Amino acid sequence: MKLDTKTEDLxxxxxVQDARIDAAVAVEFKDAMRxxxxxxxxxxxxxxxxxxxxxxxxxxxxxxxxxxxxxxxKLALAxxxxxxxxxxxxxxxxxxxxVFPTLEGALSELGS
Amino acid sequence: xxxxxxxxxxxxDRVLSxxxxxxxxGQLAVREALEKFLDRLRPLxxxxxxxxxxxxxxxxxxxxxxxxxxxxxxxDGPIAIRCTQxxxxxxxxxxxxxxxxxxGKLPLGELxxxxxxxxxxxxxxxxxxxxxxxxxxxxxxxxxxENLLKMRLAVTLS
Numbered sequence: 026m027k028l029d030t031k032t033e034d035l036x037x038x039x040x041v042q043d044a045r046i047d048a049a050v051a052v053e054f055k056d057a058m059r060x061x062x063x064x065x066x067x068x069x070x071x072x073x074x075x076x077x078x079x080x081x082x083x084x085x086x087x088x089x090x091x092x093x094x095x096x097x098x099k100l101a102l103a104x105x106x107x108x109x110x111x112x113x114x115x116x117x118x119x120x121x122x123x124v125f126p127t128l129e130g131a132l133s134e135l136g137s
Numbered sequence: 138x139x140x141x142x143x144x145x146x147x148x149x150d151r152v153l154s155x156x157x158x159x160x161x162x163g164q165l166a167v168r169e170a171l172e173k174f175l176d177r178l179r180p181l182x183x184x185x186x187x188x189x190x191x192x193x194x195x196x197x198x199x200x201x202x203x204x205x206x207x208x209x210x211x212x213d214g215p216i217a218i219r220c221t222q223x224x225x226x227x228x229x230x231x232x233x234x235x236x237x238x239x240x241g242k243l244p245l246g247e248l249x250x251x252x253x254x255x256x257x258x259x260x261x262x263x264x265x266x267x268x269x270x271x272x273x274x275x276x277x278x279x280x281x282x283e284n285l286l287k288m289r290l291a292v293t294l295s
Contacts, residue, residue, distance in 0.1 A: 081263035108189040
Protein backbone atom coordinates (compact mmCIF):
# COMPACT_ATOMS: atom_id res chain seq x y z
CA MET A 26 0.00 0.00 0.00
CA LYS A 27 1.73 3.15 -1.19
CA LEU A 28 0.81 6.51 0.31
CA ASP A 29 2.34 9.83 -0.76
CA THR A 30 2.51 12.53 1.84
CA LYS A 31 2.88 16.27 1.51
CA THR A 32 2.89 18.55 4.53
CA GLU A 33 1.70 22.14 4.22
CA ASP A 34 1.43 24.84 6.88
CA LEU A 35 -1.91 23.84 8.33
CA UNK A 36 -2.51 20.40 6.99
CA UNK A 37 -1.03 17.22 5.63
CA UNK A 38 -2.14 15.64 2.36
CA UNK A 39 -1.99 11.86 2.19
CA UNK A 40 -2.57 10.51 -1.32
CA VAL A 41 -3.41 6.85 -1.85
CA GLN A 42 -1.48 5.56 -4.86
CA ASP A 43 -3.20 2.16 -5.12
CA ALA A 44 -6.39 1.71 -7.17
CA ARG A 45 -8.06 -0.47 -4.55
CA ILE A 46 -8.62 -0.29 -0.80
CA ASP A 47 -10.14 -3.72 -0.21
CA ALA A 48 -10.00 -6.55 2.32
CA ALA A 49 -6.64 -7.71 0.97
CA VAL A 50 -4.93 -4.43 1.94
CA ALA A 51 -7.18 -2.96 4.67
CA VAL A 52 -4.82 -3.75 7.55
CA GLU A 53 -1.83 -2.56 5.56
CA PHE A 54 -3.67 0.67 4.76
CA LYS A 55 -4.47 1.25 8.43
CA ASP A 56 -0.82 0.73 9.42
CA ALA A 57 0.45 2.97 6.62
CA MET A 58 -2.02 5.70 7.60
CA ARG A 59 -0.87 5.53 11.20
CA UNK A 60 2.75 5.87 10.11
CA UNK A 61 1.96 8.88 7.90
CA UNK A 62 -0.20 10.68 10.47
CA UNK A 63 1.59 9.81 13.71
CA UNK A 64 2.60 13.41 14.21
CA UNK A 65 2.25 16.61 12.24
CA UNK A 66 -0.66 18.96 11.54
CA UNK A 67 -4.05 18.40 13.14
CA UNK A 68 -5.79 18.29 9.80
CA UNK A 69 -5.24 15.42 7.39
CA UNK A 70 -6.70 15.42 3.87
CA UNK A 71 -6.93 11.92 2.44
CA UNK A 72 -6.72 12.18 -1.35
CA UNK A 73 -8.66 9.26 -2.86
CA UNK A 74 -8.57 10.38 -6.49
CA UNK A 75 -6.57 7.32 -7.61
CA UNK A 76 -8.88 4.86 -5.84
CA UNK A 77 -11.34 3.14 -8.16
CA UNK A 78 -12.67 0.52 -5.77
CA UNK A 79 -13.35 0.35 -2.06
CA UNK A 80 -15.18 -2.39 -0.16
CA UNK A 81 -16.57 -2.52 3.38
CA UNK A 82 -13.17 -3.48 4.80
CA UNK A 83 -11.53 -0.50 3.11
CA UNK A 84 -14.29 1.76 4.37
CA UNK A 85 -13.81 0.38 7.89
CA UNK A 86 -10.07 1.02 7.62
CA UNK A 87 -10.65 4.69 6.72
CA UNK A 88 -13.05 5.06 9.66
CA UNK A 89 -10.45 3.42 11.93
CA UNK A 90 -7.78 5.82 10.65
CA UNK A 91 -10.06 8.76 11.42
CA UNK A 92 -10.76 7.46 14.93
CA UNK A 93 -7.10 6.85 15.68
CA UNK A 94 -6.41 10.55 15.09
CA UNK A 95 -8.29 11.26 18.30
CA UNK A 96 -10.68 14.05 19.15
CA UNK A 97 -8.45 17.01 18.43
CA UNK A 98 -7.40 16.07 14.92
CA LYS A 99 -9.49 15.73 11.81
CA LEU A 100 -9.56 13.60 8.66
CA ALA A 101 -11.13 15.08 5.54
CA LEU A 102 -11.66 13.16 2.29
CA ALA A 103 -11.02 14.53 -1.18
CA UNK A 104 -11.25 13.42 -4.80
CA UNK A 105 -13.71 10.56 -4.40
CA UNK A 106 -14.36 8.75 -7.67
CA UNK A 107 -18.09 8.02 -8.29
CA UNK A 108 -17.82 4.36 -7.27
CA UNK A 109 -16.05 5.22 -4.02
CA UNK A 110 -18.40 8.10 -3.26
CA UNK A 111 -21.39 5.81 -3.62
CA UNK A 112 -20.09 3.42 -0.93
CA UNK A 113 -19.72 6.35 1.48
CA UNK A 114 -23.21 7.63 0.65
CA UNK A 115 -24.94 4.25 0.91
CA UNK A 116 -23.43 3.54 4.31
CA UNK A 117 -24.02 7.17 5.40
CA UNK A 118 -20.35 7.47 6.23
CA UNK A 119 -20.28 10.62 4.12
CA UNK A 120 -21.91 12.30 7.13
CA UNK A 121 -19.00 11.40 9.40
CA UNK A 122 -16.30 13.06 7.27
CA UNK A 123 -15.90 16.38 5.48
CA VAL A 124 -15.99 15.25 1.86
CA PHE A 125 -14.61 17.39 -0.98
CA PRO A 126 -15.06 16.57 -4.69
CA THR A 127 -11.47 17.54 -5.52
CA LEU A 128 -8.18 17.94 -3.68
CA GLU A 129 -7.89 21.52 -4.97
CA GLY A 130 -11.34 22.29 -3.58
CA ALA A 131 -10.42 20.78 -0.23
CA LEU A 132 -7.23 22.83 -0.02
CA SER A 133 -8.86 26.14 -0.88
CA GLU A 134 -11.76 25.48 1.49
CA LEU A 135 -9.58 24.34 4.34
CA GLY A 136 -7.37 27.37 4.03
CA SER A 137 -4.04 26.22 2.81
CA UNK B 138 -23.44 1.73 -52.30
CA UNK B 139 -22.50 -0.25 -49.24
CA UNK B 140 -25.30 -1.61 -47.16
CA UNK B 141 -25.46 -0.43 -43.55
CA UNK B 142 -23.74 -2.75 -41.11
CA UNK B 143 -26.16 -5.14 -39.50
CA UNK B 144 -26.63 -4.64 -35.83
CA UNK B 145 -27.65 -8.16 -34.96
CA UNK B 146 -24.16 -9.29 -33.92
CA UNK B 147 -24.17 -6.46 -31.38
CA UNK B 148 -27.48 -7.71 -30.04
CA UNK B 149 -26.21 -11.27 -29.88
CA ASP B 150 -23.13 -10.10 -28.01
CA ARG B 151 -25.37 -9.02 -25.21
CA VAL B 152 -26.72 -12.48 -24.56
CA LEU B 153 -24.48 -14.15 -22.08
CA SER B 154 -24.14 -17.92 -21.88
CA UNK B 155 -24.21 -19.21 -18.31
CA UNK B 156 -20.69 -19.44 -16.92
CA UNK B 157 -18.84 -20.44 -13.79
CA UNK B 158 -15.77 -19.01 -12.12
CA UNK B 159 -13.78 -21.17 -9.71
CA UNK B 160 -11.17 -20.05 -7.20
CA UNK B 161 -9.57 -21.42 -4.05
CA UNK B 162 -10.02 -19.39 -0.88
CA GLY B 163 -7.04 -17.39 0.36
CA GLN B 164 -5.90 -13.82 0.64
CA LEU B 165 -6.00 -12.98 -3.04
CA ALA B 166 -8.94 -15.22 -3.98
CA VAL B 167 -11.41 -12.36 -3.97
CA ARG B 168 -9.45 -10.15 -6.35
CA GLU B 169 -8.84 -13.11 -8.64
CA ALA B 170 -12.51 -14.10 -8.69
CA LEU B 171 -13.70 -10.53 -9.31
CA GLU B 172 -11.30 -10.06 -12.17
CA LYS B 173 -12.39 -13.32 -13.82
CA PHE B 174 -16.07 -12.65 -13.24
CA LEU B 175 -16.06 -9.08 -14.57
CA ASP B 176 -14.06 -10.23 -17.57
CA ARG B 177 -16.84 -12.67 -18.44
CA LEU B 178 -19.42 -9.87 -18.22
CA ARG B 179 -17.58 -7.72 -20.72
CA PRO B 180 -19.90 -8.64 -23.65
CA LEU B 181 -22.76 -6.98 -21.73
CA UNK B 182 -21.01 -3.59 -22.01
CA UNK B 183 -22.27 -2.57 -18.58
CA UNK B 184 -21.85 1.05 -17.59
CA UNK B 185 -19.29 1.85 -14.93
CA UNK B 186 -21.87 2.22 -12.17
CA UNK B 187 -23.51 -1.15 -12.81
CA UNK B 188 -20.18 -2.89 -13.13
CA UNK B 189 -19.13 -1.19 -9.88
CA UNK B 190 -22.25 -2.41 -8.09
CA UNK B 191 -21.70 -5.99 -9.24
CA UNK B 192 -18.04 -5.86 -8.21
CA UNK B 193 -18.92 -4.46 -4.79
CA UNK B 194 -21.70 -6.95 -3.99
CA UNK B 195 -19.67 -9.91 -5.15
CA UNK B 196 -16.61 -8.65 -3.23
CA UNK B 197 -18.65 -8.49 -0.03
CA UNK B 198 -20.04 -12.01 -0.45
CA UNK B 199 -16.59 -13.39 -1.24
CA UNK B 200 -14.87 -11.49 1.59
CA UNK B 201 -17.34 -13.07 3.95
CA UNK B 202 -16.58 -16.56 2.64
CA UNK B 203 -12.82 -16.03 2.80
CA UNK B 204 -12.97 -14.54 6.31
CA UNK B 205 -15.66 -16.64 7.98
CA UNK B 206 -16.54 -19.78 6.02
CA UNK B 207 -12.85 -20.60 5.45
CA UNK B 208 -11.09 -18.87 8.36
CA UNK B 209 -7.31 -18.45 8.23
CA UNK B 210 -6.87 -21.08 10.95
CA UNK B 211 -8.31 -23.82 8.73
CA UNK B 212 -7.55 -25.19 5.27
CA ASP B 213 -8.42 -23.31 2.08
CA GLY B 214 -11.33 -24.60 0.03
CA PRO B 215 -13.15 -24.14 -3.25
CA ILE B 216 -15.47 -21.27 -4.14
CA ALA B 217 -17.66 -21.55 -7.23
CA ILE B 218 -19.59 -18.65 -8.73
CA ARG B 219 -22.25 -19.38 -11.31
CA CYS B 220 -23.87 -16.66 -13.39
CA THR B 221 -26.99 -16.99 -15.52
CA GLN B 222 -28.54 -14.14 -17.44
CA UNK B 223 -32.29 -13.72 -16.95
CA UNK B 224 -34.71 -11.16 -18.29
CA UNK B 225 -34.63 -9.28 -14.97
CA UNK B 226 -30.89 -9.36 -14.36
CA UNK B 227 -28.06 -11.71 -13.56
CA UNK B 228 -28.76 -14.65 -11.30
CA UNK B 229 -25.57 -15.26 -9.34
CA UNK B 230 -25.05 -18.36 -7.20
CA UNK B 231 -22.03 -18.68 -4.95
CA UNK B 232 -21.11 -22.03 -3.44
CA UNK B 233 -18.47 -22.92 -0.85
CA UNK B 234 -17.68 -25.90 1.38
CA UNK B 235 -16.74 -23.88 4.47
CA UNK B 236 -18.48 -23.33 7.79
CA UNK B 237 -22.21 -22.62 7.74
CA UNK B 238 -23.64 -19.17 8.42
CA UNK B 239 -24.20 -18.56 12.15
CA UNK B 240 -27.76 -19.75 13.01
CA GLY B 241 -28.00 -21.06 9.46
CA LYS B 242 -29.37 -17.81 8.13
CA LEU B 243 -28.39 -14.55 6.49
CA PRO B 244 -27.33 -11.63 8.66
CA LEU B 245 -29.91 -8.82 8.62
CA GLY B 246 -27.53 -6.31 7.18
CA GLU B 247 -28.62 -3.31 9.19
CA LEU B 248 -26.36 -0.32 9.68
CA UNK B 249 -25.29 0.57 13.19
CA UNK B 250 -26.47 4.01 14.24
CA UNK B 251 -24.01 6.84 13.67
CA UNK B 252 -23.73 10.22 15.25
CA UNK B 253 -22.86 11.17 18.78
CA UNK B 254 -19.35 10.35 19.89
CA UNK B 255 -16.93 9.99 17.00
CA UNK B 256 -15.16 7.22 18.94
CA UNK B 257 -18.35 5.12 18.60
CA UNK B 258 -18.47 5.35 14.80
CA UNK B 259 -18.87 1.80 13.49
CA UNK B 260 -15.90 0.35 11.59
CA UNK B 261 -17.75 -2.72 10.37
CA UNK B 262 -21.14 -4.19 9.62
CA UNK B 263 -21.23 -2.51 6.21
CA UNK B 264 -20.77 -5.68 4.17
CA UNK B 265 -24.16 -7.36 4.58
CA UNK B 266 -25.88 -4.01 4.44
CA UNK B 267 -24.36 -3.36 1.02
CA UNK B 268 -25.30 -6.85 -0.19
CA UNK B 269 -28.90 -6.57 1.01
CA UNK B 270 -29.18 -3.05 -0.31
CA UNK B 271 -27.72 -3.53 -3.78
CA UNK B 272 -28.72 -7.11 -4.64
CA UNK B 273 -32.23 -8.50 -5.00
CA UNK B 274 -33.77 -11.79 -3.84
CA UNK B 275 -30.81 -12.72 -1.66
CA UNK B 276 -31.22 -16.19 -0.19
CA UNK B 277 -29.04 -18.64 1.69
CA UNK B 278 -29.24 -22.38 2.16
CA UNK B 279 -26.98 -25.08 3.53
CA UNK B 280 -27.18 -27.95 1.05
CA UNK B 281 -25.13 -31.16 1.35
CA UNK B 282 -22.52 -29.53 3.58
CA GLU B 283 -22.19 -26.61 1.19
CA ASN B 284 -23.19 -22.98 1.55
CA LEU B 285 -25.32 -21.76 -1.33
CA LEU B 286 -25.99 -18.06 -1.65
CA LYS B 287 -28.24 -16.86 -4.43
CA MET B 288 -28.93 -13.32 -5.52
CA ARG B 289 -30.10 -11.31 -8.47
CA LEU B 290 -28.22 -8.31 -9.75
CA ALA B 291 -30.32 -5.98 -11.85
CA VAL B 292 -28.61 -4.81 -15.03
CA THR B 293 -29.97 -2.71 -17.85
CA LEU B 294 -29.26 -3.93 -21.34
CA SER B 295 -30.29 -1.07 -23.54
